[in-house]
Structure formats: C-alpha cells, structure tokens
Amino acid sequence: MKQALFAAVAGFALLAGTTSQAEEVTLKFWDNQQTESGLSEFQQEAVDRFMAENPDIKVEVTTIPYPEYQQRLLTAVQGGNAPDIATLDQIWVAAFAEAGAVSDLTDKARESGLDRGQFFGGAWDSAVYENALYGVPFNVDVWQFSFYNKDLLDGAGIEPQSLSTWEGLRAAAEQLSGDGKFGVGLFGHRGEDTVVVVNSFIFSNGGEVLDAAGKCALNQPPAVEAMTYLQDLAQFAPEGILNANSGNMRELFLNGSLAVEFWPALEQPTLQKSNLNWGFVNGTAPEGKQPIGTYGGWNLALFESSEHKDAAWKFIEFMVREDVNGDVVDLIPANKAAAEKFLNENREGPQQIIEHLSLAKPRPLSARYLEVAEIEMTLFQDVFAGKDVQEAANAACSEIDALN
Incomplete structure (x- = not known):
C-alpha cells in the first residue's frame, strides 16, 4: 500500500493477450476475502450460477484478506501471473490504469449497454480515469x-x-x-x-x-x-x-x-x-x-494480460446484473435497481441511504x-x-x- 503503489505499478510491462479459442476457458477471479473461508455463501452461489449459465467457462476464485490484497495483486502483475478479473478498491483504479495493468472497458461497456445511469453516479466516476472506463462498479457505501x-x-x-x-x-x-x-x-x-x-x-x-x-x-x-x-x-x-x-x-x-x-x-x-x-x-x-458523503467500494477490473477478455467481460456483466448484484455484495449493490431491492430488504431508511449514495463523491481520481x-x-x-x-x-x- 502507501507510496510504493504508483512506482511499483508504473514499472509494469504487460503483454496483452487474445481470447483463447479452447473449448473450455478458465478464468482467474480475485476478490477481497469476505469470510474466514473466502467468499460469502452468496458470492459462491453466484459464481456457481455463472458457470451453470456458461458451461464453457470455469471460474477459479482466489480470496485475499484486505491488508495483503493490494500487494498480492502487484506481485502477480509484476510476475506475469495477474488474474483475469479482480475487484479493485476504488482508490487503486487510477494507478493500475496509469500503468496499463487493467483494460480500458469503455467500448465493451457501450457495446453491452452498460452506462452510468444504471449505477450510482459517483461509483461509476470512481472507475473513470482520463475519460476512459477502467472498471465497473460492484459494490458501494458512503462515509458518513x-x-x-x-x-x-x-x-x-x-x-x-x-x-x-x-x-x-x-x-x-x-x-x-x-x-x-x-x-x-x-x-x-x-x-x-x-x-x-x-x-x-x-x-x-x-x-x-x-x-x-x-x-x-x-x-x-x-x-x-x-x-x-x-x-x-x-x-x-x-x-x-x-x-x-x-x-x-x-x-x-x-x-x-x-x-x-x-x-x-x-x-x-x-x-x-x-x-x-x-x-x-x-x-x-x-x-x-x-x-x-465520500464513496467507498469496489470495482470489477479486467486485467490487460488476460488471454480470455471476452469471457472475463461476460463474467463482469453477470456480476453487476440487476438480478445478481444484490446477492453477491457485502456492502451495497452498485447497480441502482439491485440496491433499491437490497436496501428495502436489509436496511433501515432505504430511501434515505439511496439519497446519500446518489449525492456522494469519490475520493480523488489520481494515480x-x-x-x-x-x-x-x-x-x-x-x-x-x-x-x-x-x-x-x-x-x-x-x-x-x-x-x-
């Protein structure tokens, strides 16, 4: 963490891969550890559901405790072993983007019909660096x-x-x-x-x-x-x-x-x-x-070295889908429609929370x-x-x- 991030990430030289033509694609997905066993029960169910809907894609999940997560990602990228997809803390996105470690998703989002209006605006903005989209909002919260x-x-x-x-x-x-x-x-x-x-x-x-x-x-x-x-x-x-x-x-x-x-x-x-x-x-x-308020939360990023970008994008689309996003987050779904349902079922003052989320701002979008x-x-x-x-x-x- 701390000052070494930009210097460490900025030195990475990554080779962009192409989508594999193999019959079965295996995606590596890294996430912040939510429970002692790794993913929450609901997250694991969502991964299993994705694989059932996409039998030609296998998802291997690695969960890492937050204090170790950023450094593990840095080491993996430096060593040429980055995952295909990972959740990135909002405050990490700009540095990974500046270094070319994660893919510009602007075109993929436009072609898929994903846009800012489907998510809390400030959360979407936290994934935008120098007018390009380098992640899709996954979950959010607001301080304070x-x-x-x-x-x-x-x-x-x-x-x-x-x-x-x-x-x-x-x-x-x-x-x-x-x-x-x-x-x-x-x-x-x-x-x-x-x-x-x-x-x-x-x-x-x-x-x-x-x-x-x-x-x-x-x-x-x-x-x-x-x-x-x-x-x-x-x-x-x-x-x-x-x-x-x-x-x-x-x-x-x-x-x-x-x-x-x-x-x-x-x-x-x-x-x-x-x-x-x-x-x-x-x-x-x-x-x-x-x-x-100040936004907190995580974005789903696709790593530039992935050899399975189309499959990885399909997984990202799935995880932020309205009928899925509310079941897999530990904070609040970044998808606004999913968030409304989640908050009505799980929180006091749901409309009050939505109002604050709608007005919140991300921390500086700086590498x-x-x-x-x-x-x-x-x-x-x-x-x-x-x-x-x-x-x-x-x-x-x-x-x-x-x-x-």
Whole structure:
C-alpha cells in the first residue's frame, strides 16, 4: 500500500493477450476475502450460477484478506501471473490504469449497454480515469452517516434532524458531553477511515481535495473552514483522538457512552443486532448546504494480460446484473435497481441511504492517490493536534502539488 503503489505499478510491462479459442476457458477471479473461508455463501452461489449459465467457462476464485490484497495483486502483475478479473478498491483504479495493468472497458461497456445511469453516479466516476472506463462498479457505501443514540438525544431534548447541520451537531455535541458520555465519535488515526470522514465534511462545505486541474485544494477556504470546524468539534470526542479509529468509536457507541458516531451504512447490521435505540441522518453540512458523503467500494477490473477478455467481460456483466448484484455484495449493490431491492430488504431508511449514495463523491481520481492520502493523514493529525489549520493545509498542499 502507501507510496510504493504508483512506482511499483508504473514499472509494469504487460503483454496483452487474445481470447483463447479452447473449448473450455478458465478464468482467474480475485476478490477481497469476505469470510474466514473466502467468499460469502452468496458470492459462491453466484459464481456457481455463472458457470451453470456458461458451461464453457470455469471460474477459479482466489480470496485475499484486505491488508495483503493490494500487494498480492502487484506481485502477480509484476510476475506475469495477474488474474483475469479482480475487484479493485476504488482508490487503486487510477494507478493500475496509469500503468496499463487493467483494460480500458469503455467500448465493451457501450457495446453491452452498460452506462452510468444504471449505477450510482459517483461509483461509476470512481472507475473513470482520463475519460476512459477502467472498471465497473460492484459494490458501494458512503462515509458518513451520523448514527445517533436516540435515548441520549431524547433525554437531552435534542431533535435528531438537527445533527444534519454543523451548527446543530456542535450544539448537540456540547450538550451531550459529560458524566462519562461523549457527544461525537471523531477519530484521527493514520487510516483511510479518518480520510473519508474528514473528506465528507470538506465536500459538504463545497470543498475539494484536488481541483479540476489536479492541484491541491485543501488550503482553499471551504476545506480550511471544514477542518477548523472539526478541530473545534474534537473537544466533545473521547480523548486520544490521534490514535482512535472508527472501530474504537463503534465500541463506545455500542456500550451507550457515545451519542453520535460517523460510519457508513455497513454499520447497520451490527446495530440491528444490538439493544440500542438508534437512528441516523445523512452526514452533516453547514446550514443551507447539502451533506455530501465520500464513496467507498469496489470495482470489477479486467486485467490487460488476460488471454480470455471476452469471457472475463461476460463474467463482469453477470456480476453487476440487476438480478445478481444484490446477492453477491457485502456492502451495497452498485447497480441502482439491485440496491433499491437490497436496501428495502436489509436496511433501515432505504430511501434515505439511496439519497446519500446518489449525492456522494469519490475520493480523488489520481494515480498518486495513496501518496495524497498519506499527506492528508498527516494534515488531519496536525489539525486534531491543534495546529493552525491554514498553515498545516498550506504545507500539505505544497507536498501534494510536488507529486506531479
């Protein structure tokens, strides 16, 4: 992970294959490990269903735990042993595309009738690099929803919807802090969960991480205002914010000592099993502005070295099909029609979630994203440590702009 990704990927020299004419094609499909045994039960059923519908195509599945996944992919590509298809974290796509490791799917998608309108727009955009499509959205989620403990809010006479504005969240956080309770679950460790939450506050104030020209925008007023707001809000969070992560906040929320936590919809199954009286609002924005979340999720990519591109594309089409996509994801289906059915059956407030997903934005579509994120993490640690926000943002932008 981290800074080595672009340099490692950029050095790859790949030979494009042609579709095999053999009677039976064997596809290698790599995915992020979902359970101890590999794929979820539903994913395996989908793979089996695909092979039943396509008896001339066999799919061999390899699942890899997330901390090892990216490096395993890099090593496989460098060694000429890349899979035919793999799920790629949204933040990896640009680097693999820049290196020529994954195929441009623009023409295949057009010929198949797949387009942006069938998927959540920001998820589709996360697979577009330099005006070409290098993946098809598979599953999605959005950071952040503001989950709240309804009993704590009711006890303080706080209207939950007030949490959707910066002004209301701060007032509630102050009122809900004390006597062993904490108003907000802010965290600031060096992790991507910190990045996506802070980005959501920046996006909700009309800010950007990188502007349209690829220049750092973190030192511009909208971003500086958002980080200054969070720096102030941090006084109502548990101590040790620089080392705390989203998992730590979940524990506090589950034991009833935290009033508001920032998480994606992925949190709901855990909360549904708890005894908490909970609810959520779609992020937080200044009064009069629309909360904009940060996308997370995975795209299906076809590797340029595959000798079975037509068969691999057929598998990708299958996995994002409306009648399949909702059965194989661990987050939320990226196919909007499948997502609506999935959310209605599995989540509270399905239309509320769809609204937030429809407005969310992807993280910067940069081949140097992981380096950008590392600089962001340092910036956010400086902010939560109490440093001058404008000065810290200026320093971060100098580093980011020097990457190009």
